[in-house]
Amino acid sequence: MGLLSQLLTFPLAPVRGVGWVVDRVIEAAEREYYDPEPVERELAALERALLEGRIDQKTFDEHEDRLLDRLEEITAYWRGDPAP
Numbered sequence: 001m002g003l004l005s006q007l008l009t010f011p012l013a014p015v016r017g018v019g020w021v022v023d024r025v026i027e028a029a030e031r032e033y034y035d036p037e038p039v040e041r042e043l044a045a046l047e048r049a050l051l052e053g054r055i056d057q058k059t060f061d062e063h064e065d066r067l068l069d070r071l072e073e074i075t076a077y078w079r080g081d082p083a084p
Helices: 003-032 037-049 058-081
Strands: none
Touching: 037 058
């Protein structure tokens, strides 16, 4: 970018800076949302609850299906598959 272009677009610098910050926040939020570790921990806790008798098989199956669907969504995101 030439000097003249930089001088003419200088008033837009704060807007570009805010845009950059927003992009970083979105990236961090996506990394956190699509992190498989919390889902895997929840699956392990769910299995422990079943084995300890704190929940019944039906409850386990319902929660497990929901968690496995979420894990599938996370895996698809990291593979770059299009959203359903």
